[in-house]
Amino acid sequence: MAATGRRWKDEDEQESSTLEDNPVKDLASSLRDWVAEGLIDEAQARAIRSHETAPTEDRRVPLVAEVLGYLGGSLALIAAFILVGEFWADLQAWARLLLVGAGTTAFLAAGWFTKSVDNEAIDRLSSFLWALGTAGVAFWFGLLANDVLETEPETTALIASAAGLLVGYAVYRLSPRSLQQILLGGAAVATPLSLLAHLDQPPEEFYGLAIWAIGVAWLLLAWGRHLRPPTTAYALGSVGVLLGPQVMRFNDVTWPMLLGLVTAGVLLTFSVTLRNTILLGFGAAGIFIFVPQIIFEYFGDTIGVPLALFLTGVVLLGGALLVARLRTEVVSEPRVEEQR
């Protein structure tokens, strides 16, 4: 690292100032060093300098402008929904389909055209528009099923979610961003559940197990780097594996709480193995969600509420200490995939 002439600062500050204040000068000295060390030749050094110092067009949209844009757009969208809602009940089925179809087409088309613009803010807008378009497709098919085909509610749900899954997957392939993955995940859960609802006697107690299984599959696909962004995939999968047992719990079944606790433990274990803070956070949340329920369910009657509360507190305190210790290990050596 070259000196900067700011002799009143210590060496660390000088390095830091050099990097932040004059990157071009820093690059030049680095290139000299690299040429001197024989890492690159003069021609390569010139090429690098030329590339790095070429004037670039600043296409960034100020954050405030972007936020205001989304705020304004959302308000306009809500106003449109309210306006349509006022005469929605009076609309014929074909008019509803036409209205939703036109809006959906507009969102998808706008998402397509904005995708080609090389700008981060516009790229985010494109993702948002495509998400609206995907939701619009699911809604349109739901309307078709309900208003025209007059299907049963579970069939309407199946048609809408299956359409959302197909379009969501296509859009995700085109633009693998967080919003697209979230919609794809939602449709991937809704479709099999509405399929199960078609059975003569739907296994409602096991809906949560299906959510858990999809969550596990999502985590595995994230680990196999099939899903992007991986952070979103790990978060979505974790939500699934913790939500599933809790959904089963709503049916007055107790064993899913143990499944939830074991799942939380596995998340914590893999958070260390994979150096993944997302898994660590959700694993800790799982401990905090399921431990109190288990203590109250299995021991509440025998040891009484005060002791159960005390025991819960002790276990949670232990859990907090464990998580703090694990966090040190997890963040000490982050894996490459987390940084992508």
Place this chain on the structure above:
Amino acid sequence: MKAEQRAIVSIVAAVSVLVVVTVIIFVFGVIPLPDFPSLADRPDPSIPGTIAYVIHARESCIHTVPASGGTATEVWCGQYADLPGWTPDGLLVVTDYFAEPVYVLIDPATGTEIDRVRIGTGSDGGPEPYPYDLRRQRPDGAVVFTDWKGDGAATVRVRLADGTERTILSVEDAPRDYNFSDAQWSPDGNRLLISDSAGRLIIANLEGTANPRVVVEGLETWAGNAAWYIPGNDTYTVDVAGG
């Protein structure tokens, strides 16, 4: 593990988890409903009378079916109708809530509305609302009731006037949320008409073997509104003439 291996292992593991859980759901989660013979398939002429019931869809439609089994007939539809009953002379009575609550008297043979009678409080000129649970108690005091604990077992029991109880119908190992509801006496007091959570109307004998048989299927599971009419038995009929 190399990236390619990892990618393959993750897909195989994900698919395996989904397959295993699907098998678990279908083996342990899909519990068949109790199976009862259908009177539509094998009518029993010894069962007298006609049963009226409601199917709630876009409208509420009253249907009738011979209690002995046979083809159901759609008699009348209204915006929101409920609680069917019968007059002593065999007219259908439906409570129509669409505007102000009224009793609608209907000819079950033609579906023609005979009259509309405003429901009152008894003191304002209109008849009192028809008591919904009237058919659960026989004139001799015997009461029919259902029991359900949410563990796959459901029963229909009768408590006789002397306090003794008899189990008429019992199922075990049904789906956890399977239950009987809205059990009522037949107008002659010899049989029971029972709704179940699978949307069926079941007729069971009181004496001897219960011999439960399905007379209607496909009702909403939350609405087992039905009324049984046997000519000459006006124990459970609606008197709207005085209104």
